Amino acid sequence: xxxxxxxxxxxxxxxxxxxxxxxxxxxxxxxxxxxxxxxxxxxxxxxxxxxxxxxxxxxxxxxxxxxxxxxxxxxxxxxxxxxxxxxxxxxxxxxxxxxxxxxxxxxxxxxxxxxxxxxxxxxxxxxxxxxxxxxxxxxxxxxxxxxxxxxxxxxxxxxxxxxxxxxxxxxxxxxxxxxxxxxxxxxxxxxxxxxxxxxxxxxxxxxxxxxxxxxxxxxxxxxxxxxxxxxxxxxxxxxxxxxxxxxxxxxxxxxxxxxxxxxxxxxxxxxxxxxxxxxxxxxxxxxxxxxxxxxxxxxxxxxxxxxxxxxxxxxxxxxxxxxxxxxxxxxxxxxxxxxxxxxxxxxxxxxxxxxxxxxxxxxxxxxxxxxxxxxxxxxxx
Numbered sequence: 001x002x003x004x005x006x007x008x009x010x011x012x013x014x015x016x017x018x019x020x021x022x023x024x025x026x027x028x029x030x031x032x033x034x035x036x037x038x039x040x041x042x043x044x045x046x047x048x049x050x051x052x053x054x055x056x057x058x059x060x061x062x063x064x065x066x067x068x069x070x071x072x073x074x075x076x077x078x079x080x081x082x083x084x085x086x087x088x089x090x091x092x093x094x095x096x097x098x099x100x101x102x103x104x105x106x107x108x109x110x111x112x113x114x115x116x117x118x119x120x121x122x123x124x125x126x127x128x129x130x131x132x133x134x135x136x137x138x139x140x141x142x143x144x145x146x147x148x149x150x151x152x153x154x155x156x157x158x159x160x161x162x163x164x165x166x167x168x169x170x171x172x173x174x175x176x177x178x179x180x181x182x183x184x185x186x187x188x189x190x191x192x193x194x195x196x197x198x199x200x201x202x203x204x205x206x207x208x209x210x211x212x213x214x215x216x217x218x219x220x221x222x223x224x225x226x227x228x229x230x231x232x233x234x235x236x237x238x239x240x241x242x243x244x245x246x247x248x249x250x251x252x253x254x255x256x257x258x259x260x261x262x263x264x265x266x267x268x269x270x271x272x273x274x275x276x277x278x279x280x281x282x283x284x285x286x287x288x289x290x291x292x293x294x295x296x297x298x299x300x301x302x303x304x305x306x307x308x309x310x311x312x313x314x315x316x317x318x319x320x321x322x323x324x325x326x327x328x329x330x331x332x333x334x335x336x337x338x339x340x341x342x343x344x345x346x347x348x349x350x351x352x353x354x355x356x357x358x359x360x361x362x363x364x365x366x367x368x369x370x371x372x373x374x375x376x377x378x379x380x381x
Contacts, residue, residue, distance in 0.1 A: 002029065011039040015046050016294070019184045020320055042298050044069050045322040059130055083129040090126050135253055135273065135303045139311045142285035145174035146209035149286050149314040150195060155204035157190045163202050164190055168340040170333060174285075177308070177315040179325045179347065182335035188318045189219075191335065192290055195316070215284025219291040219318075221271045223278065226264030230254060230274060233263060238281045252277050268295030276304065285313035293321045322347050 002009075009030075015023045027049040030037060041047055047054075047069035054065040054072035065072040097116050104113040150172045158164040164187035172178060182188050193199040194206060196216060216223060225233060234245040249259050252273045263271065272295040279287065287308070293301045305327045308315060319325055325332070325347040332350040334341045343350040 005033075005035065007035045009033070009035060009037045009039075011037065011041070013041055013043075014039065015041065015043045015320065018320070020181060020322070021183055023320065042293075042296070042301065043321070044298065058132065080129055080131070083126075087126045087128055094120065094123070094125075132299070133253075134299045135251075137251060137276070137280060137303060138307050139280055139287075139313075140283065142283075142313045144211055145285050145313050146211045147174050148172075148207075149174050149176075149209050149212055150316075151207040152191075152195075153205050153207065155194065155206060156202040157187060157194050157199070158202055161202070163338065165335060165338045165340065167204060168335070169204075170340060170342065172286075172314055172316060174314055175312060176331060177311075177317070177328045178331045178333055179317045179319065179329040180333045180335060181318075181325075181347075181350075186335045186337075188335055189290065192216075192288055192316070192318065195288065212286045213282070213284045214286045214288055215279035215282045217275055217279060217287070217289045217292045219294065221275055224263050224271060224275060227262065229260050229262055230266070231259040233274065233278070234281070238278060240281070248277060248281070269297065269300065272296050273300070287311065287313065287315045287317075289315065289317045289319070291319055291321075292317070293319065293324055 027046055030050045051068045056063045065075045067075055097120050101113045101117050104110060152168055152170050154167040154169055156163040156166045180188050194201050231245050234240045235242060246259055293304055305324055308328045329346045332343045343353055
């Protein structure tokens with residue numbers, strides 16, 4: 001469709017199944033696209049790179065902001081602050097007027113009081129700005145965090161006899177937050193499956209601390225039982241009473257009859273919230289997270305970021321969410337072409353280091369000019 005270059009592109013979550021390299025290519029292409037683009041996306045990096053206006057659909061109304069995502073956040077905060085100030089100012093004025101009417105409606109100032117009542121009746125009252133409820137949660141403190149949480153030693157992995165990656169090694173220390181990146185098909189999920197013991201390595205060995213308690217977030221929600229009710233998943237899998245289960249589910253936006261839904265009938269976002277809740281209740285000190293923000297809206301993603309950033313244990317994260325990686329990662333592992341590279345810092349710092357390395361490689365050695373007898377210029381390196 002992009003090759004045809006239509007006048008108007010409508011894109012619904014275009015980066016959902018793209019790896020980071022293809023996402024960044026698409027950003028560059030769309031940034032200079034000659035036609036109009038309407039995009040629905042929860043990818044905040046993508047929105048900042050591509051868009052210049054933002055339309056927000058909330059509470060049944062559409063609000064326009066003259067900026068991309070980051071500008072929209074700032075403009076919305078300023079608009080909400082101004083709306084709250086105007087509402088509070090009007091409420092104070094109404095209260096003062098009502099008090100005046102109450103005091104003087106039967107006295108010598110009754111005429112003025114009736115006049116103020118008429119003004120009050122004609123007043124166009126402002127609605128109280130609605131602040132949408134957001135999911136808030138945190139991971140509990142870990143009793144103990146081993147120094148050497150997990151280690152791959154010369155591990156090769158794949159299906160059949162042909163490895164996807166060959167003899168990779170890395171160590172995850174206690175309290176470290178590491179993002180595992182790589183193109184689609186590079187073997188990121190295979191690394192996770194080997195770490196979790198779901199798959200044997202073709203070569204090498206994995207050392208997992210005996211004190212490691214893993215909380216695994218599966219991208220396709222394999223850890224959830226689609227045939228049971230939401231509340232039963234917590235009662236039987238997490239050993240909670242029904243009353244306690246309802247209370248914790250309420251904090252994750254499961255209200256009323258929502259708790260009696262069958263898990264198979266939940267939306268992707270609802271399943272994501274339930275999977276996160278189960279990990280919290282597990283008391284894990286090692287989070288293995290495979291695309292934890294894929295099915296979440298932006299406000300829920302921000303809640304996940306805050307919780308993961310504050311988590312005291314170890315995190316191994318596979319994600320295409322660059323905002324999330326920038327927020328929590330203190331190291332980046334890149335799996336590509338069968339090999340593994342390690343970079344300190346978050347995603348932006350990794351890209352900066354990569355760009356500097358590429359510039360250094362591309363920079364030609366200083367050329368020395370030599371002139372031949374024929375007067376021609378020759379560059380010798």
